[in-house]
Amino acid sequence: MNLQDKDWIQELAKRLAATDIDSLELAGPALTLRLTRAPGGAVKPQVLPTTQNATAVIDADDASLTLRAGSVGVVRLAHPLRGEPLAPAGELVTAGQTLLLLQVGQVLLPVNAPRPGRVRQVLVASGEAIGYGHPLVQIEPH
Numbered sequence: 001m002n003l004q005d006k007d008w009i010q011e012l013a014k015r016l017a018a019t020d021i022d023s024l025e026l027a028g029p030a031l032t033l034r035l036t037r038a039p040g041g042a043v044k045p046q047v048l049p050t051t052q053n054a055t056a057v058i059d060a061d062d063a064s065l066t067l068r069a070g071s072v073g074v075v076r077l078a079h080p081l082r083g084e085p086l087a088p089a090g091e092l093v094t095a096g097q098t099l100l101l102l103q104v105g106q107v108l109l110p111v112n113a114p115r116p117g118r119v120r121q122v123l124v125a126s127g128e129a130i131g132y133g134h135p136l137v138q139i140e141p142h
Helices: 006-017
Strands: 023-027 031-037 043-049 054-058 065-069 073-076 098-104 107-112 117-122 135-140
Touching: 006 031, 006 043, 043 054, 098 135
Parallel strands: none
Antiparallel strands: 023 031, 031 043, 054 065, 065 135, 073 098, 098 107, 117 135
């Protein structure tokens, strides 16, 4: 499976269009392929960076990336043993840098930047209980 092979992706989209499946997502270590059926039946492929404990959605208009929660939890913008935020708005971040933590019970799950950029906006507050798919952070390309 090569998530960068455009011919393979188009063939997969064609096969998906012939079914009654509305969406399909295949995740690799670096990239995730998302195939979604649009109104009218056409299947739209998207190749996105794979993230840990979050889903990345890229805005086609400005190439910004919105990270959405990959699980339920309570948002922690700073590590409990430190006071400073992990990645406040305006900060330059590197791929793999922890942006925030999701606390599930006693476990802290890191939400890492899938690519370098600048934190455009933090969309959640520390201590906020969130559900799967909740928008967390917007990152703009740098």
